[in-house]
Amino acid sequence: MKIRIDGINFDAPEDFTILDAARFLGLDIPTLCYHEGLSPGGNCRLCIVEIGNRERTKLVTSCTYPVEEGLVVRTSSERVVKTRKMILELLISQCPTSKVLQDLASTMGLNKVRFKGKWEYCINCGLCVRMCEEQMMAKAIGFVNRGNKLQISTPFDEKSDECRKCGACMYICPVVTLRCHGAHPESVLCNGCYNSLQPTCISNEDNYNCWMGLKYECGTCYSEESNT
Ligand code: SF4
Ligand code: SF4
Ligand code: FES
Known part of the structure; x- marks a missing residue:
């Protein structure tokens, strides 16, 4: 061409x-x-x-x-x-x-943002959905709703049996980088603190977009609590 x-x-x-x-x-x-x-x-x-x-x-x-x-x-x-x-x-x-x-x-030389910050945790880029389907062969998550209600979720917003808990969706997400505020954010890929026994380090669960479902998967906080 x-x-x-x-x-x-x-x-x-x-x-x-x-x-x-x-x-x-x-x-x-x-x-x-x-x-x-x-x-x-x-x-x-x-x-x-x-x-x-x-x-x-x-x-x-x-x-x-x-x-x-x-x-x-x-x-x-x-x-x-x-x-x-x-x-x-x-x-x-x-x-x-x-x-x-x-x-x-x-x-890109952008040094000023004229719009008011919304502080959301997803820009609906769809990378996580494609990663889950095309690389992990899981199809555990997808887009739901339309317009300004569009979001990523599991079917019926419930824990998905299809999810392999691989963390690939979190890994590829361009806005997830600063989402983990847990006890050892540098040591976990999957927001393990959120997946822990008592998410004491997390004040607002809604801010966390983890579909891995099963709690205690990472065990970071769990082992800390066990030791105290
Ligand atoms: S953690 Fe679950 S939802 Fe995320 S990519 Fe892996 S299988 Fe898909
Ligand atoms: S959760 Fe992250 S990767 Fe998935 S659509 Fe939202 S911004 Fe993109
Ligand atoms: S639409 Fe092409 S990189 Fe996002």
């Missing part, structure tokens, strides 16, 4: 997306919900690029848009950069403590 991307003519393989082509050429497009080991989700929209000629252009998500013959792409036009920053501002206002989002802000 002959495409033109940021002024570079490129003969891209048919199965390439615009993101694949850009990365092949060393062009930087920020991504958040994209992961090489998972199918593209197109959820965060941070990877948008502008396609088309000057009279008729549109923004598309580069991680999901396949290359096509004659495609003209601009990865960093003024419109693209402005829209990306707006999207990132909205995401940061949802989860201001996310190190991943903060790093993206730094890379």
Whole structure:
């Protein structure tokens, strides 16, 4: 597929997306919900690029848009950069403590967020759902509800028998990094403190998005309490 991307003519393989082509050429497009080991989700929209000629252009998500013959792409036009920053501002206002989002802000030169912080613990990027289904073959979690009630949960919001308690969903989550406030956050991957006998170190369980269900799995707090 002959495409033109940021002024570079490129003969891209048919199965390439615009993101694949850009990365092949060393062009930087920020991504958040994209992961090489998972199918593209197109959820965060941070990877948008502008396609088309000057009279008729549109923004598309580069991680999901396949290359096509004659495609003209601009990865960093003024419109693209402005829209990306707006999207990132909205995401940061949802989860201001996310190190991943903060790093993206730094890379993209975003130093001010105009929206009021909501302090949520999920940006609905869908990485955890794809990780659970495609890598762990578990399908234990998924999106439920729509619109501003959209969230990740287990079927019927109950402990899932499908869950392998692998922690992969927590591992891949871009906003989970600072979620664990437990006794030894540096030593646990899975919010083990929350999965403990008495979650005394956690004041608000609703803030924790752990679907692993079975308590005491990590045992960190349990062994501490046993020793006292
Ligand atoms: S811990 Fe459970 S929900 Fe999370 S990825 Fe593993 S199987 Fe899926
Ligand atoms: S829990 Fe994390 S990985 Fe899953 S959708 Fe929300 S932000 Fe993304
Ligand atoms: S990285 Fe493409 S939509 Fe999120």
